[in-house]
Every structure is written in structure tokens, then in C-alpha cells.
Amino acid sequence: MTRSTIEITPTRDDGRIARLATAAIVLSVAEAAIPLPLPGVKPGLANIVILIVLLRWGWRDAVWVALLRVFAGSLLLGQFLAPGFFMSLAGSVTSLAVLGLVVHLPPRWFGPVTLSLFAAFAHIGGQLLLARAWLVPHDGVFYLVPVFALAATVFGLVNGLVAGRMLRELPVA
Amino acid sequence: MNRLAVRDWLALLRPGDYMALLLAAAVCVVSALALWQGGAPDKVVVRAGGQVFAEAGLSSARVIEVPGPLGVTRIEIEPGRARVASDPGPRQYCVRQGWLSRSGATAICAPNQVSLSLAGGASDYDSLNY
Numbered sequence: 129m130t131r132s133t134i135e136i137t138p139t140r141d142d143g144r145i146a147r148l149a150t151a152a153i154v155l156s157v158a159e160a161a162i163p164l165p166l167p168g169v170k171p172g173l174a175n176i177v178i179l180i181v182l183l184r185w186g187w188r189d190a191v192w193v194a195l196l197r198v199f200a201g202s203l204l205l206g207q208f209l210a211p212g213f214f215m216s217l218a219g220s221v222t223s224l225a226v227l228g229l230v231v232h233l234p235p236r237w238f239g240p241v242t243l244s245l246f247a248a249f250a251h252i253g254g255q256l257l258l259a260r261a262w263l264v265p266h267d268g269v270f271y272l273v274p275v276f277a278l279a280a281t282v283f284g285l286v287n288g289l290v291a292g293r294m295l296r297e298l299p300v301a
Numbered sequence: 302m303n304r305l306a307v308r309d310w311l312a313l314l315r316p317g318d319y320m321a322l323l324l325a326a327a328v329c330v331v332s333a334l335a336l337w338q339g340g341a342p343d344k345v346v347v348r349a350g351g352q353v354f355a356e357a358g359l360s361s362a363r364v365i366e367v368p369g370p371l372g373v374t375r376i377e378i379e380p381g382r383a384r385v386a387s388d389p390g391p392r393q394y395c396v397r398q399g400w401l402s403r404s405g406a407t408a409i410c411a412p413n414q415v416s417l418s419l420a421g422g423a424s425d426y427d428s429l430n431y
Contacts, residue, residue, distance in 0.1 A: 237317035244322045249328070274333035281325040292313040 145189055149196035156201040167270070167277045168215070168255060172287060174201070175223075175247055177292035179240055180298070187228050194220045212233040212262055215255045222254025223247040240295065244288025248280035342404035343421035345383045347376055350414045359383065359419070369413035376417050385410060385417055 138146075152174040159173050174197050182190035198220050202213040223246075230238070230246045256276065260269050314322075347355045349367050357363060357378055364386070367378040372389035380404040385395040390412035398408045407418040 226378070233317065237315055239313060239315040239318050240316055240319040242321040245325050249325065271336055273336055275328060277325070277329040277332050281322070281329055284325065285322060288318075289310055289313055293310070296313075 129155065130272055138141045141189075145192045145196070148177060148181050148189070149200065152193055152197035153201050156197060157204055166275065168252070168272075168276060169206045172248065172251065175244065175251075176287050176291045176294070177245070178223075178227075179211075179244055179288065182227055182231060182243065183240060183291070183295055184300075185229060187224075188298040189223050190227065194224055214262075215258060219251035220298055222255075223250040226250035239288070240292040241285060241288030243292060245281065245284035248284030248287070249277070252276040252280050263265040269270070337360075338424055341381070341421075342403055344400070344419070345376075346418050346420050348416045348418075352417075359421075366398075367413075367415045367421075369415050370380075371413045372428035374410055374413050374415040383417060383419060384408070388415070414428075 155173040157178060162171070164170060174194075178190050178194050178197075181193045189206060198213070198216050199208070202208045202210070202216060207213045207216075226246050227243060227250075230243055235243065256269060256273065262265070343359055345357045345359055346353060347357075347365055347367055350371055351368075354367050355365050355370070357365065357370065359382070360380055362377075362379045367374045367376060367431050369389075374395075375386040375390045377384055377386040380402045385398070385408050388410045390410050392412075395408040395410040395415075396419070398430045401408060401417070401419050404419055404421055405406075407416060409416045
């Protein structure tokens with residue numbers, strides 16, 4: 129066998145990001161099996177992983193894990209390049225941008241729950257704007273804002289609490 | 302295995318988290334009030350043959366009888382809602398639409414050339430255009 133001329137040596141960072149992205153992908157695939165009353169209202173369990181990555185390893189790693197989750201998750205679910213994929217991407221990108229800002233809030237006062245709430249609201253915000261601009265070019269989509277806002281509040285709180293708890297109990301790897 | 306006591310979960314919340322939670326709840330309430338109640342209609346517009354036949358407030362009950370090419374369409378108004386009570390058209394689509402209560406909602410009795418629409422408030426959709 130010819131020896132490959134390209135050598136890719138994964139660094140320790142690569143391995144860690146891959147492991148964390150796997151956890152996020154597993155959660156989003158598992159979540160896809162939960163029947164939900166309204167498209168777009170989802171617990172967003174993968175965001176627990178994103179929050180943990182953000183708080184333990186920083187924003188750069190969180191971006192990697194979140195985007196790998198969006199791409200690989202959509203490939204596994206057969207959603208790649210379908211509308212759902214773009215919605216998911218828009219939500220992820222917006223929420224990463226917001227997380228990049230709110231992560232600088234003083235940690236003495238603001239914990240994972242605040243980050244999670246901001247991320248959840250950014251998620252629905254990004255998705256609604258894309259939906260308004262592209263999928264449903266009509267202000268009627270905003271009629272659902274209160275439903276999405278309630279979902280973001282509830283799931284943002286729950287995910288933030290779980291992330292905070294896991295950060296406390298997971299061994300520092 | 303740790304017992305998951307409520308106290309342990311609450312210990313994870315820092316002062317700012319309560320503020321963020323309050324802010325999130327406020328967004329829910331404000332958006333619900335702004336988007337779900339601001340669009341309350343306040344008047345009824347009845348058209349016959351393309352011309353405005355009558356405009357009436359939505360605050361008191363009344364009945365409007367509109368003549369058209371097939372006969373008389375009866376429109377019934379109650380506080381906050383209106384409907385086409387009877388129509389001489391063959392398929393009765395506008396009658397079967399029942400009570401209209403959202404701004405922009407429209408019932409069209411095409412055969413008799415009569416339409417009923419609710420207006421006023423922040424009309425959040427227009428069933429004629431979209």
C-alpha cells in the first residue's frame with residue numbers, strides 16, 4: 129500500500145471537540161424522536177453540551193461543537209440542506225454570537241442559567257428572522273412568538289440548571 | 302448517587318439568573334399581550350358589488366341586510382365578532398366560516414358579490430392578499 133502523502137495528526141483538542149460534538153449529536157438525534165406539538169418548539173438538549181463546552185473550554189470550542197452538531201446531526205437525520213437544517217444553523221449561529229457576548233457577564237452574578245436563557249432566546253430569534261425572511265414571508269409567523277418565548281424560558285431554565293449541575297459534578301478532564 | 306433535592310438546584314441560581322429569568326418571563330407576557338390582544342378588531346366593513354355598502358362598529362349587536370344579484374345576504378354583528386348568518390349562494394362557504402373575530406378576517410360570498418371583513422387594531426394578516 130502506498131503511504132499517504134498527507135499526514136493528519138489529530139491534536140488533543142481535536143479529540144476532545146470530537147467527543148463533545150458526539151455527545152451533542154447523540155442528544156439532538158434522541159430529541160428528534162420526541163413528538164412535539166409545534167415545529168420549532170424543542171427542548172434543545174444539545175445546548176446543555178454547548179453550555180458546558182463554553183464554560184469549561186471557551187467560546188472557540190463551543191463554536192466547533194455547535195456547528196459540528198448542526199452539520200452531522202442534520203446528515204444523520206436526513207435533513208442536510210433541507211429547510212430544517214437552515215433553521216437549525218440560523219438558530220445556532222445567532223445563539224453562539226449572543227453567547228460570545230453574555231459569557232463576559234460577571235460570573236459572580238450570572239451563572240449558566242442566564243447564558244442558557246440568552247442562548248434559547250437567540251435561538252428562536254434567529255430562526256424566526258430566517259423563517260420570516262425566507263420560509264413564511266409574512267408577519268403571521270410573529271403570531272407564534274409568545275409560544276416560542278415561553279418554550280425558550282422553560283427549556284432555557286431547565287437546560288441551564290442541568291448544565292450548571294453537570295459542570296459541578298463532571299471531573300475536570 | 303446524589304439525591305436531587307430542590308435546594309441543590311436552587312443553589313445553582315445566582316442573583317443575576319433570577320433577573321434573567323424575570324426578563325424572560327416579561328418577554329413572554331409582553332409579547333403575548335402585544336401580539337394576541339393588540340389585533341382586536343373594532344369595526345366591520347361590508348362590501349357589495351365591490352363598493353363599500355356599510356361600515357359598523359363591533360361594539361353593539363345589529364343585523365345588516367345586503368342586497369345582491371341573487372338575493373339578500375344577512376350579516377349578524379355581535380360585540381367583538383361578526384358572521385354571515387345567511388346567504389343565497391349555492392355553496393355557503395361564507396356562512397360556514399362562522400364567527401369572525403380577528404382583525405383582517407374576511408368572509409366572501411362570491412356568488413352574491415358580498416364580503417364581510419373585520420378591520421381596525423393592528424391587523425396582523427390579510428386573508429385577501431395572502
